[in-house]
Amino acid sequence: MSTLEIKDLHVTVETEQGTKEILRGVTLSIASGETHAIMGPNGSGKSTLAYSIAGHPKYTVTGGTVTLDGEDVLAMSVDERARAGLFLAMQYPVEVPGVTVSNFLRTAKTAVTGEAPKLRHWVKDVKDAMGHLRMDPAFADRNVNEGFSGGEKKRHEILQMELLEPKMAILDETDSGLDVDALRIVSEGVNRAKERTGAGVLLITHYTRILRYVKPDFVHVFVDGRVAEEGGPELAERLEAEGYDRFHPVNVEA
């Protein structure tokens, strides 16, 4: 049983106009086996939360705490966070030319578990996971994210979630840019990984569509860098019907 605790998190980013505060006191607690959906309009700070937890150097934490089972996540380097059990499925996965998917996956698995996976089991695990995600076996020989379609990139992210078996998975708009079939396949992958490993999931999304496939236990609405409203799955249904408009006071800048 693991818990990811985010308390009063404040995060800034440097822009051409100077330092800008994006997160203004976010408090969230995610336990193993729970699925939390974070929804909100563009620019509300959803992705900033994801990248700040993962430790992207662009973001500066100016206040608050993030702990995983009591350990101070903010004191860890990016790779230490991953080895501690955090996983971030990225909205825009990066190309790594010359590094094959199979080499990358094996290197990552070795790093996360601290020892090289037993070859026979590993090859089978990778093959099975790729099969579930309807990925061509030839995919393993391609360079990481190089020339991947949008859907292939997202499947590759979820493939990593399945194989690296994190305690907490943050999925940053994994649904964006997917057609219905791809969305279903990717969602099944998330559910499978969750069921098998009991991971907690923080699902960041702009749309309610993915929530039909990955059922949230909790829904948090993000507006202007903090949680504006919280509730159960019924809140997502309400957002589906009403949109985010009621969270925008009329006199607020666009």
Place this chain on the structure above:
Amino acid sequence: MSLLTPQRPSEGAHTHSGATMVPDASRAERTASFEVADFPVPHGREEEWRFTPVDRLGAFFRDEPTGACLQWEESLPEGVTLSTLSVPQWRDLGVPAPQDRAAAAAAAHSGGVALVDVPAEAELAEPVRIRLTGTEQDLVHGHLTVRVGRFARATVVIEHAGVADYSEVLTVLAGDGSHVTLVTVQEWDDASHHLGQHDVVVGRDATVRHIAVTLGGGVVRLNTNTSYTGPGGSFEGLGVYFADAGQHLEHRLFVDHEAPHCRSNVEYKGALQGETARTVWVGDVLIRASAEGTDTYELNRNLILSDGARADSVPNLEIETGEIEGAGHASATGRFDDEQLFYLQARGIPEDEARRLVVRGFFAGVVARIGVPEVQEHLMAVIERELAGGGE
């Protein structure tokens, strides 16, 4: 586009005609002569010397023999012979003339030309290996010719190591229908300087691969010139270099397409690590009016691993006929990508290992194209060592 450090915006910009200094009207008009006196001592502002630290290279421009030589070790597969030619005999082979003062001095004063002869139709199972080692900092004029007979297949690996000031002229004469791979490896000590002119003469329907691997040396500058004696010839120029602090590694290629229906393909990749690490790549291609059906492409990529390093990359393409298959070039110089690093680290991979993965990945494609396993393995091992050393 290629220029990395912004201080001198006029230099290294992407030009199609070498425009920033006083350009040659055409690359073809540059002086070529066996007479040292035909080349004035360069001062460093000439188009072909503008990137080179000529002040460190004074000895190379003296018009006199030195008598010094490198230590030779060679391994010759059966049928391959090594002999010595006089300079007049060498010129009678119809070789291209030197194109700068250092090459002219090396050709004139070497005291004899080492000729490696691969007989016609020979198929060498093993590479010809020549290892040249410098033991003191004297200027050495080195003069080699590799002659491969018609329809022969040969791989020649020339390695350079030790301490020397080495001024070299290397001529590769690839007979009609031959397949030749020449690998030149520069792993000099840091104090060494090496200026080389490599002339590759591609016979009718011959395929020649010239591969430069430059890892060690204070200043290394290789000019590789390719010409074709008949149609159907193919040239592949591959290069891998890794510059540390204080190193100046320069590769210049000139592919002169005069015969029709010939191909050339150039790919050079370099990494720079450490303050004052410096690389230069200049790729000139000339497609003359007679060279119909030419197909040419050149590519240079540089990966800057730390602040203070500088890479110049200048591709030039001159085209005098429209009747060609294709002509193109690409050049890019980039910093180590922090987003790649973040992505790999976010998967638990520690930073130093992530950097190694990215750099190995950067070189993987071109190294795989070398096709000489012993060279590939050695090269990747050296790159790993360079990365582990952090630029020291």
